[in-house]
Amino acid sequence: MKKLILRFTAVITTVLFAMLLTNSWVLAQGNGNGQGNEEKITICHFPPGNPDNPQTITISPNALDAHLAHGDYVGPCKGEVQEIELLKLRNSPNPYLESTTIEYDLREESLVKMDVYNQSGYKIHTIVNETKQAGNYSHNFSAKSLGYPAGIHLLKATAIAKTEQSDCSVTLVELDY
DSSP states (O other), X not given: OHHHHHHHHHXXXXXXXXXXXXHXXXXXXXXXXXXXXXXXXXXXXXXXXXXXXXXXXXXXXXXXXXXXXXXXXXXXOTTOOOOOOSEEEXXXXXXXXXXXXXXXXXXXXXXXXXXXXXXXXOEEEEEEEEEEOSEEEEEEEOTGGGTXXXXXXXXXXXXXXXXXXXXXXXXXXXXXX
């Protein structure tokens, strides 16, 4: 039992470390136009001199205090409908022993690319690379079933529609018992 608890603790520590590395890696990638993908916060902004015209905007975390000081608040403006993202990605279970199910939703027709990378950053598998209609999709994944060792892998997904692009990533953890 002690051995199992120690192994579980090691796995959790490894997962947290991988998530930290993944987040740093994704943030450092940029968005293709020379700007980084730093985290943003959505706020309801009341423009100075025009407080009757609130606008939902995204800002850097560094600017939050200044916005809050003059009456803005965190979250979208009330009554304003937020557009859902082009691509929503999730997987379960994670960590997994046999396989994980990767599910994604597309808001509109898009070119979808999903690649899995190992800990060294090498692409080991392409899950999808084709144009998909709006809708819900799922794929099963297991590195072991493809001949790769269990461990921590990065799933990087991109959806490219006519007017926008959406990128996201997930850390996949395959346990080997």
